[in-house]
Amino acid sequence: MIATADFKITKAKTSKLSTLDVNNIPFGKYFTDHMFEANYENGEWGTGEIKPYQPITIDPSCAAIHYGQSIFEGIKAYKNQEGEAYIFRPEDNFKRFNISAERMEMPQVPEEVFMEGMKQLIKIDENWIPNQPDHSLYIRPFMFATDEVIGVKPGQKYKFMIILSPTGPYYSAPMRIYVEEKYVRAAPGGVGYTKNAGNYGASMHPTAEAKRKGYDQVLWTDAFEHKYVQECGTMNVVFIIGDKAITPPLGDTILAGVTRDSVIQLIKDRGMEVEERPLGIDEIIDAYKKGELNELFGTGTAATISMIKELRYQDFVMTFDTEKWKIAPEIARTMNAIKEGKIEDKYGWMVKV
Numbered sequence: 001m002i003a004t005a006d007f008k009i010t011k012a013k014t015s016k017l018s019t020l021d022v023n024n025i026p027f028g029k030y031f032t033d034h035m036f037e038a039n040y041e042n043g044e045w046g047t048g049e050i051k052p053y054q055p056i057t058i059d060p061s062c063a064a065i066h067y068g069q070s071i072f073e074g075i076k077a078y079k080n081q082e083g084e085a086y087i088f089r090p091e092d093n094f095k096r097f098n099i100s101a102e103r104m105e106m107p108q109v110p111e112e113v114f115m116e117g118m119k120q121l122i123k124i125d126e127n128w129i130p131n132q133p134d135h136s137l138y139i140r141p142f143m144f145a146t147d148e149v150i151g152v153k154p155g156q157k158y159k160f161m162i163i164l165s166p167t168g169p170y171y172s173a174p175m176r177i178y179v180e181e182k183y184v185r186a187a188p189g190g191v192g193y194t195k196n197a198g199n200y201g202a203s204m205h206p207t208a209e210a211k212r213k214g215y216d217q218v219l220w221t222d223a224f225e226h227k228y229v230q231e232c233g234t235m236n237v238v239f240i241i242g243d244k245a246i247t248p249p250l251g252d253t254i255l256a257g258v259t260r261d262s263v264i265q266l267i268k269d270r271g272m273e274v275e276e277r278p279l280g281i282d283e284i285i286d287a288y289k290k291g292e293l294n295e296l297f298g299t300g301t302a303a304t305i306s307m308i309k310e311l312r313y314q315d316f317v318m319t320f321d322t323e324k325w326k327i328a329p330e331i332a333r334t335m336n337a338i339k340e341g342k343i344e345d346k347y348g349w350m351v352k353v
């Protein structure tokens with residue numbers, strides 16, 4: 001059977017929406033009334049299905065649990081001023097999803113399944129898109145191997161799903177970041193550029209150690225010298241040094257963030273030079289000591305634009321008064337205004353549901 005957007009749709013008998021406290025929506029805690037599911041078997045995708053949100057049954061031998069063929073994406077939907085639902089740059093996430101799939105030897109998900117599945121699902125649950133500032137509907141597409149077999153080999157069967165979660169900010173206050181030198185997130189030739197579940201699993205222990213020291217996240221450094229900064233694992237990073245914005249270059253150790261790309265565009269459009277190049281911790285410290293490290297922030301779908309108020313490298317602590325910053329808040333305001341349809345979307349980023 002060829003995958004089509006002719007999905008089987010079963011609506012939930014009742015909605016959980018009235019139980020949602022719109023003034024308190026932590027990231028990733030609540031899920032909408034419906035979910036999307038499509039299964040891959042015998043080399044082809046079966047008919048996609050939208051059905052009431054519910055647990056799924058998997059066999060204890062489910063291949064993804066044992067050997068990690070599991071990938072995901074993070075996307076957000078918003079309502080514009082007329083109350084219409086729009087998704088932020090979903091095509092970019094669709095492409096990145098299939099790049100992850102290729103590296104993990106998983107099947108490609110057809111565009112009509114990914115994009116139409118997402119749009120039709122959001123249409124059904126569009127009342128769940130929050131209206132408050134800094135809130136959105138987080139979209140989580142994911143795929144994992146479902147073979148019932150214990151053996152280190154690529155799966156023959158996969159499940160692709162999309163779930164939706166109304167959400168407030170991921171990081172609500174400026175962050176404290178610890179520069180990691182012992183553990184490694186990604187090495188050349190590895191899977192750092194993919195959104196595979198294992199990248200996040202491997203970050204849990206180093207991040208927990210940083211949290212025990214009082215930090216919110218680690219800033220990963222390169223695998224060889226622990227000299228060049230990479231990303232935070234939940235977000236890419238941008239440094240404003242002097243009159244330039246500097247961010248580590250993409251490659252196989254850094255996730256190609258859609259928010260990173262959008263922020264680069266917005267910074268360039270406000271007339272500031274952006275350099276995508278290796279950035280050493282010594283250069284960062286030097287700039288800080290000279291008073292030239294003006295701003296430092298993370299970018300990500302969940303994280304949006306998250307200001308960093310403290311950066312610690314070994315025993316050297318760099319602190320910042322984020323209240324005085326101009327660029328990060330301005331870029332965040334512009335990005336929000338585009339997402340909420342308050343200003344023209346001249347980049348064509350918003351896709352109507």
Ligand code: COI
Pocket residue numbers: 073074075233234235300301302303
């Ligand atoms: C996202 O930004 O969508 C991610 O997947 C990162 C994670 C921190 C939620």
